[in-house]
Amino acid sequence: MEPSICVVIPSHNCLDYLPRALNSVWKQSLPAREIWVIDDGSDDGTTEWLQTQKMIHPKLNSLRLEGVGCSAARNAAIALTQCDWIAFLDADDTWHPDKLRSQWQVLVNRPDAALCFTNYMHINPEGEQIIDCFSFWPEFQRYLPLLPNYVAPQQLLAENVIGTSTVMARRQAIEEAGGFDTRLASASDWELWLKIAKAYPTIALPDCQCDYLMRPGSISMARLKRLNAMTEILNRHQPDFHKHPAAIHSALARINLGYAEWYQEQREFGRALVFQLKALWNRYDNRGVKRAGRLMIQMVSSRP
Structure with a gap:
């Protein structure tokens, strides 16, 4: 029986990267049931390219929105699917071929879990490896000998080790948590994972199953918005972690x-x-x- 998995990919002017991201979805050893690409106001030919791809790949669906942002784009896709599980992928990241299979094999034996994420590798535009995520966070090192295992929500508060492109989450749990908070200027993914982890067990897999592209020319002001949003998120959730x-x-x-x-x-x-x-x-x-x-x-x- 085919697993009930939907892949959600928000994309804004990422046609230079989107084909590679989707190709990593088509190469999965365990196929997803459906794929939603949310074209968020792109003017680089993404809309037209997706139409041609939909004729080749019957599982591919697309929705055109007008600059609503990643959070609202992901929420729109979640509302359109009836799949039990959502796997997120950013348009400039790529999965390793066994990413979905490795998570599914663990989740079928952990029916109480609602969130599973993997390690991932930072790469530069030349494809050279920089550092894996879990090695970057010092306190998370104590979890590594125990993985795959449940990760305590307080650890996810202390260190934001979850890469969105590595997440597979139960749709019901996402909906119960209210989805991605569109009021936040940034870091809405971190808050959603915190909400789910407080309500359900969360599993981490130690193997790198995703490549995260470190794109040049990051905007400094976007970093400040993220820090401000993280401060707001911490203020919201701090009372729940008083112990x-x-x-x-x-x-x-x-x-x-x-x-x-x-x-x-x-x-x-x-x-x-x-x-x-x-x-x-x-x-x-x-x-x-x-x-x-x-x-x-x-x-x-x-x-x-």
């Missing part, structure tokens, strides 16, 4: 460090130092002390 203060402090440290790095890039060294000290207050580490020292030197040196 796990270490997780809250880790999340605060991560956000404050992000602000410190952003302000340092803007050459606002005084504000960067404030956030670096906040990060140290939340979670002490020797590298943070060294960063604070360098910021103090930069702040003094930049004065007229």
